[in-house]
Structures are given as structure tokens and as C-alpha cells.
Amino acid sequence: xxxxxxxxxxxRIRSRSAIFLSLxxxxxxxxxxxxxxxxxxxxxxxxxxxxxSNLSDIMLxxxxxxxxxxxFARTTRENPEKxxxxxxxxxxxxxxxRNEEAVSAWREVVAxxxxxxxxxxxFADALIRTGNWEEADSVLDAIPPTFETYKRYRLEAMVADSxxxxxxxxxxxxxxxxxxxxxxxxxxxxxxxxxxxxxFADAEVLFAExxxxxxxxxxxxxxxxxxxxAQRKYSLPVxxxxxxxxxxxxxxxxxxxxxxxxxxxxxxLLREAIETHPQHFEEAVRSLRALESA
Numbered sequence: 307x308x309x310x311x312x313x314x315x316x317x318r319i320r321s322r323s324a325i326f327l328s329l330x331x332x333x334x335x336x337x338x339x340x341x342x343x344x345x346x347x348x349x350x351x352x353x354x355x356x357x358x359s360n361l362s363d364i365m366l367x368x369x370x371x372x373x374x375x376x377x378f379a380r381t382t383r384e385n386p387e388k389x390x391x392x393x394x395x396x397x398x399x400x401x402x403x404r405n406e407e408a409v410s411a412w413r414e415v416v417a418x419x420x421x422x423x424x425x426x427x428x429f430a431d432a433l434i435r436t437g438n439w440e441e442a443d444s445v446l447d448a449i450p451p452t453f454e455t456y457k458r459y460r461l462e463a464m465v466a467d468s469x470x471x472x473x474x475x476x477x478x479x480x481x482x483x484x485x486x487x488x489x490x491x492x493x494x495x496x497x498x499x500x501x502x503x504x505x506f507a508d509a510e511v512l513f514a515e516x517x518x519x520x521x522x523x524x525x526x527x528x529x530x531x532x533x534x535x536a537q538r539k540y541s542l543p544v545x546x547x548x549x550x551x552x553x554x555x556x557x558x559x560x561x562x563x564x565x566x567x568x569x570x571x572x573x574x575l576l577r578e579a580i581e582t583h584p585q586h587f588e589e590a591v592r593s594l595r596a597l598e599s600a
Contacts (some may be wrong), residue, residue: 362394371402389418393425396432405435416445423453430461439468456485460492467499475499490520494529501533509533514543521546524554531555535562540571553583557590564597573597 362381365374378395385391396411412429415421426449433442443465449458463478479496483489497512513530516523527547534543540563542555560575576594580587 362390366394366397366401371398374398375402375404389415389420392418393428396428400428400432400435405432408432409436409438423449423458424455427453427455427458427461431457434461434464439465443469454481454485456482456492459485460495463492463499464495467502472499472503488519490516490523490526493519494523494526497526497533498529501529501536506533506536510537517545524551527551527555528558531558532562535559535566538563538566538568540568540575549582549584553579553587553590556582557587557593560590561593569597 361377365377369377375395375398378391378398382388382391382395392411392415396408396415399405399408399411409429409432412425412432415425416429426445430442430445433439433445442461446458446462446465459478459482463475463482466472466475466478476496479492479499482492483496486492493512493516497509497516500506500509500512510530510533513526513533516526517530520526527545530543534540535558540559542552542559547555556575556579560572560579562572563569563575564572573594576590576597579590580594583590
């Protein structure tokens, strides 16, 4: 039988081993905890990215434009390298009708290394909104012809109109109409282009097509009445319209008749507009009074 003193070295070794194993376990647990924390951080970052993306989408569509501007201005300052936030700011400024600021914002976007041709089209759109047709023309010219989108050709048509390049405008309007499932807007613009050139019959046809595509488009209805009035057609065409719209269109037609020198016809149309309107039609009343007192 060994003396107790002979068992002490072995006991000390076992104690040291236990301590070492405990420390190793703690270190391993700490490592697991660190990895767990990192995974949690990554998970939260992913959630934040998703939430930020969703919020950005909301701000770009249903949010109040000025609130969207404030949101994107703040997030862009916090993340100046993110081009999607810069795009959001520029788009929100356009929606808020802060067009001069929008031009500056889009100029910053297109200077970014990750800028796309779509960004350049949006920049041209902002330039047109501020009346900077010449630079818009240059921006569109620099985009490869292989980049074919509805918005690109609609803007090309508008620029051609501003330059009175009618053949090019017609070509671009036709292409734009073929690149969208909702061509009513471009048909209305094309019709207005024809109207300004004095091609009243062609304009009327284009406005009719726009209305057929979108029966709620009152601008096209009013423009068609102008085109018909310019041809001395003083009757309303068959189309969907409310009583208020009918009164407004009769008012437009009456003024068009007066412009053609058919004053008595114009007066009769204004009287019909006043009688048709479901409420007091002050604008038509003023027009009629002015004619009767002349």
C-alpha cells in the first residue's frame, strides 16, 4: 500500500488536467458564443437590408413625395456609396416636383461608376422637366441605340418635337407606342404634336385612339375637341363621359368656335355647357358674359 504522499503527484496532474480541460471548454464556449453573436449580427444585417429595401420601395411609390425626399436624403448621407439610395432621392425629387434639385441629384447618379442607361434616361427626363432640351438631347444621343425602352423613345419624340423634327418625332412616337401595354399617354402626346403642327385630322385620330385605350383620360378628350373645333366640327363625338366632363367639353368647343370666328355657334355651345353642368359652371358663365358684352 502506497503512502498518501506518493499519490499527491498524480492527484496534482489530474487537477491540472481538469483545469486545462475546463479552460479549453470555456474557450470553446466563448468561441461558440462569438460565432453565435456574429451569426446573429449577420442575420440582423440581412433583416435590416430587407427592411431598408422594402421601405425604399414604399417611399418610391405610395409615400408622400416630400417625406420620401427627407428619407432618401438622410439615408444617402449615412450611406453615400449606395447608388440605389441616390436613385431614390432623385426619383423622389421628381415626384415632389422639385425639378431643379432632381437634375442635380440625377447628375450625381449618372456620375457614379455603377450608373446605367436607365439612369441616363431618367436624367434626360429631369432635364426636360426644367426646359433644358439641348442637354437632354445630348444625354439621349450618348445612350446606345440598342437600349430600347418606352421611356427612352417617348423622350426622344418629345425632344424631336422641340426641335421641330417632325419625321423623327413621328417615328419615335410610333416606336414608343409599340413598347408599352398602355399607349394612351404617348398617343395623346403624339396627337398634341400633330395639333401644334396644324395636322388636325391626324391629331383627332390619335386622340381617339388614346381615349379608346383609356376612356378616363380627360386630357385626350379635351384635346380631341380642340382638334375637332379647329376643323369646324361643332358636335361632341360618341364617347364615355360624365355630365361634368360633357359640360367642360362643350365649354372647350364653344371657345374653339369663337376662335374660328363662329361667335354665335360659340355662344350656343357655352349656353349648353352651363345648362349641362350639374353645378354652377362659373368659368363658362364668365366666357358667355364676356361674349355678350362685347
